[in-house]
Amino acid sequence: MFSVGRREREEKRTKSMIRCQIKQSGAGRGGASGREHQHHRHHHVGDGGAVFETSYASYKMGTPKGMVTGGVIHKSKGTDEVERMKAKGESQTGAIAQGAETPLWTMLPKDLIEKVFAFLPLHSLFQARCVCKCWKSVGFSNNLVKLRAEAPVSPPYFPVFLSKGEDRRWCAYDHVQRKWLYLPPLTFLPKEAKHILAGDGGLLCLSESPSTALNYVCNPVTRSLKRVPSLSQDYEPGITHMVVNGKSQGFKMIVTLTHYLESTHVFESRKNSWQATSCLPPHFLLWGRRSSAYCKGFLYCVALEIGGMNMEGLIAYDVNSGVWTDVHGLPRGMRDDPYVLSCGGRVLVVAAQKNTNGRLTSIRIVEFEPVSKRFLEVTEMPQNVMLDVFKCRGGWKPVAFGDKICVASKKTLSVAVYDMVRRSWHELPKCPLNTKVDVATFCYGPSLQSLQ
Known part of the structure; x- marks a missing residue:
């Protein structure tokens, strides 16, 4: 106190x-x-x-x-x-x-903003464009497109399911977020561009039907469209494959025309013209569901010998020199519905066998070694996975990227995935589309790739 x-x-x-x-x-x-x-x-x-x-x-x-x-x-x-x-x-x-009064981002140099934007996910880049006029101009600059082509990109989406309805919806699976994504609708395309022939680097090749030559190239993200100069319509197109060069911001389209000696034509976007190259070796035609895979400068396809032993084999096209290589015979049991895939720098062949009722009995995967010219066994789909994915008869298509191979069913909209690192099979959630669909044989990665 x-x-x-x-x-x-x-x-x-x-x-x-x-x-x-x-x-x-x-x-x-x-x-x-x-x-x-x-x-x-x-x-x-x-x-x-x-x-x-x-x-x-x-x-x-x-x-x-x-x-x-x-x-x-x-x-x-x-x-x-x-x-x-x-x-x-x-x-x-x-x-x-x-x-x-004076936002800090307005004081940043333009080249620094472009380098930051180059590493943003595409949806984040679209949001950044809405911040201010300065960021909007940077988001549409040509230099940013070049920087994004050189920067590391996220894995593409696959498999891709395409709706056959007039709504032109399509969706793909994102293996990073582990969910299905609805992609931008293709409603901006003309009505005659109905069928998607190929795709790469965020671009799509389209035609009126699978049996007609390609007419358009588009980028669904930028909603840009380009009409391709017409090619000879005398023969039905065989294989159509697109290769995008991100560094040069250009692309090539390789098309084979179906006749006795299948001729090969290459379209270069920089020149905006077609060039005829070599033909397949004598007495051979492209086979195997017209599938193709690009790996380390070569385009791999399946060829069938006409007459003689009717041998099916793997053939490669050198994109730089424009010359086809020799045919290498496929192993036994791999000659029914073969598909060629490129997965992590490796060339794979996926083939299925069916019983007399047309139901799938097995799906095998083998790897082709370009140096030794040999085929090595990779895996075979387990029977329990096959029963879950292919519950009834229906078409199937495989697609691969990185270390994963997806085998999709067009009938059940189910997908089985083989992980080449873990060497195990698992199933994906069912595709959310509820209409008749087709399965694309390419992966789709959204990009700002130009059509020049």
Whole structure:
């Protein structure tokens, strides 16, 4: 009790001395100025000119005993800290207010913004375009397209299911998010561009039907469309394959025309023209559901020998030189419905066997080694997985990327996946489309790839 009473007396004495100092200061400067000075927070006392704090709360925070010396009240250590905190807060508030008037992102160099945008996911880039006019102009610049082509890209979506209805819906599976995604509808395409022949690098090749030559190339993300110069219509097109070069921002389309000696034609987007190259070796035709796979500069297809042993084998087309290589015979049991795939720099052949009722009995995968010219067994789909995916008769198509191979059923909309790293099979959730569909033999990765 004694200490509390003593503290109260000290506080009262200090208050009275403060009031006396204020009155003396007001009397020396005039009544009006003195009264006005009482409302100020800081005052000059006597001739010493020392600054002090009249706030009792500040004094109570840390005023030690014996603070009043020589008629001057000095600021305590606690009061100094309060002053510094207040000054710091005022400076930060001013900076925030100034930043609100001039956003910081408007001060960033354009080349720095382009480098940051190059690594953004595509949906995040679309959102960034809506921030301001500066970011919108950067988001549509040609230099950004080149930077995004050089930057690491996310894995594409696969498999891709295409609706056969007039709504032109399509969806694909994202293996990163592990869910099905509805892709941008293709309603901007003309009615004659009904069938998708091939795709790569975010671009699609289209034609009026599977039996007619390609007519258009489009980018569903940018909704851009380009009509391709017409090719000879005398023969039905065999294989159509697209190869996109991200660095040069160009693409090639390789088309074979079906007749006795299948001729090969290559379209280059930079030249906007077709060029006829070599034909297949004599007595061979492209076979195996007209499937093809591009790997390390070569386009691999399945060829069938006409006459003789009717051998089916793997044949490669050198895209740079425009020459076909020799045919390498497929192993036994791989000659029914063979598909050629490219998976992580490896060339694979997927084939199925059916019973007399047309039901699938097995699906095998083998790998072709270009150096040794041999086929190595990879795996065979387990019977329980096959029964779950292919519950009834129906078409099937495989597609691969990275270390995963997907085998999709067009009838049940189910997908079986083989992981080449874990060497195991598993099933994906069922495709959400509820209409008649077709399965694409390519992967789709959204991009800003131009059509030039």
